[in-house]
Amino acid sequence: MTTASTDGARSHARSQAGGATMRIPAVPDGVDGSRLVWSESVPADSYATRVLGRGTRLRLADPDGGACAHLLLFRADASWERLNIADTMKVPWQAYLSVGHPLLSDQGRVLATVVADTSGHHDMLCGLPRAGQQKMLLAAIKHGMDIRDVAPSATLFKGARVEDSGALTYTGSAGPGAAVELLIHLPVVVAVVNTAHPLDPQPAVTGLDIVAWRAPDELTTPVNDEPEYLRALFNTEATWAAAQSSEALR
Amino acid sequence: MTTTLSTVICDEVVAACSPWSAILRTGQSLQIVDLHGNQAVDTLFYAVDGDTVDPAGRYNAQATVAAQRNIFLTAGSVLRAADGRPLVTIVADEVGNHDTIAGACSKESNTLRYGHHTVHQHACAENFLTEAARWGMGKRDIVSNINFFMNVPVEADGTLGIVDGVSAPGKSLTVRAETDTLVLVSNCPQINNPCNGFDPTPVRMVITSA
Numbered sequence: 001m002t003t004a005s006t007d008g009a010r011s012h013a014r015s016q017a018g019g020a021t022m023r024i025p026a027v028p029d030g031v032d033g034s035r036l037v038w039s040e041s042v043p044a045d046s047y048a049t050r051v052l053g054r055g056t057r058l059r060l061a062d063p064d065g066g067a068c069a070h071l072l073l074f075r076a077d078a079s080w081e082r083l084n085i086a087d088t089m090k091v092p093w094q095a096y097l098s099v100g101h102p103l104l105s106d107q108g109r110v111l112a113t114v115v116a117d118t119s120g121h122h123d124m125l126c127g128l129p130r131a132g133q134q135k136m137l138l139a140a141i142k143h144g145m146d147i148r149d150v151a152p153s154a155t156l157f158k159g160a161r162v163e164d165s166g167a168l169t170y171t172g173s174a175g176p177g178a179a180v181e182l183l184i185h186l187p188v189v190v191a192v193v194n195t196a197h198p199l200d201p202q203p204a205v206t207g208l209d210i211v212a213w214r215a216p217d218e219l220t221t222p223v224n225d226e227p228e229y230l231r232a233l234f235n236t237e238a239t240w241a242a243a244q245s246s247e248a249l250r
Numbered sequence: 251m252t253t254t255l256s257t258v259i260c261d262e263v264v265a266a267c268s269p270w271s272a273i274l275r276t277g278q279s280l281q282i283v284d285l286h287g288n289q290a291v292d293t294l295f296y297a298v299d300g301d302t303v304d305p306a307g308r309y310n311a312q313a314t315v316a317a318q319r320n321i322f323l324t325a326g327s328v329l330r331a332a333d334g335r336p337l338v339t340i341v342a343d344e345v346g347n348h349d350t351i352a353g354a355c356s357k358e359s360n361t362l363r364y365g366h367h368t369v370h371q372h373a374c375a376e377n378f379l380t381e382a383a384r385w386g387m388g389k390r391d392i393v394s395n396i397n398f399f400m401n402v403p404v405e406a407d408g409t410l411g412i413v414d415g416v417s418a419p420g421k422s423l424t425v426r427a428e429t430d431t432l433v434l435v436s437n438c439p440q441i442n443n444p445c446n447g448f449d450p451t452p453v454r455m456v457i458t459s460a
């Protein structure tokens with residue numbers, strides 16, 4: 001096929017999608033496909049972003065056992081409010097992510113809660129390796145942000161643990177097929193970079209699957225009953241309710 | 251025999267609960283003296299060009315911790331920006347186990363940790379925002395900070411918390427600037443946990459030339 005003319009170049013361009021193969025994550029079992037809002041597979045060393053509404057359930061999966069999802073969350077309507085890793089560890093008195101753990105903003109609100117986790121191999125201590133920072137910066141820039149917004153991030157599917165001495169031990173992956181699900185409590189920009197954990201001695205990663213669907217009913221039941229979490233939910237719901245225009249509620 | 255004399259450039263007492271900042275030029279040292287003992291000194295570092303902050307050169311807790319494979323800071327620890335560049339090195343430390351993970355207190359997070367009755371108490375985030383604004387920075391420039399003289403153990407199951415400190419009156423820590431670096435400090439005003447012995451006190455800052 002010639003590309004010497006605009007006509008040939010257009011035909012060449014348009015012929016490509018038909019013969020291509022592309023991995024699209026399956027709809028999770030039990031999820032109504034009509035509620036799906038995001039389905040994307042992120043290859044090694046690439047990244048993805050999306051604005052997700054309140055009441056969305058976000059599933060990150062590691063089908064081949066080598067994914068490493070570095071995650072940042074920003075309020076979609078106020079990006080200077082973002083995931084605060086220090087508060088996310090300190091407020092729940094817990095350094096390691098598992099079901100029930102809130103991902104807190106710097107303003108005492110819940111951006112997301114971990115609602116399912118079959119991995120248990122996560123880390124909020126080590127962050128992005130230098131090679132992955134440019135990808136996170138690009139994700140931020142595409143939402144009107146810049147280097148100042150690229151704050152400490154959470155890492156899913158590759159873990160680290162702290163010894164009594166403070167020393168870090170890399171615990172790697174839980175193996176193929178693990179998934180983590182987050183309930184989104186406020187409109188957020190999700191930025192995910194699929195690249196190595198900085199302590200991984202074998203930094204090659206495999207594909208990351210992302211699926212999200214509407215699950216507004218899940219917002220009505222607190223995921224855990226710890227006092228810090230319930231107060232964070234109160235702050236979140238109060239902020240959301242106060243910002244709604246009266247006309248929309250009539 | 252030669253004797254090297256260092257010159258004191260700045261010797262200030264930071265009042266309890268107050269912010270403070272200064273630029274360290276390459277090679278200069280900052281000694282932070284815990285005058286009354288167990289006073290958390292929340293600290294951030296930013297590379298500067300002249301007096302202008304380099305937004306890519308701010309202290310990054312995760313890069314610092316990953317590079318030394320340990321969450322605690324003490325003598326020998328190199329405090330780094332996200333790109334791995336050294337900002338300051340801890341060259342002397344009489345305390346150990348300085349915290350990298352628990353961040354700053356804020357009015358907002360106090361509502362979660364202690365209840366909504368604490369929302370109008372003073373907090374480190376207020377100090378950081380006030381002092382950062384003097385250098386042309388805003389909220390987006392504030393990230394996870396170091397807590398000198400604050401003790402935050404992590405147990406085997408991940409449980410962590412701010413517990414009684416291991417510092418004592420007069421103990422100090424000294425950092426040396428590896429590049430021109432702005433030091434931003436909140437002398438922590440928290441009164442609801444043991445990070446300041448439930449009684450915030452002054453600290454002393456001494457900058458000396460090489």
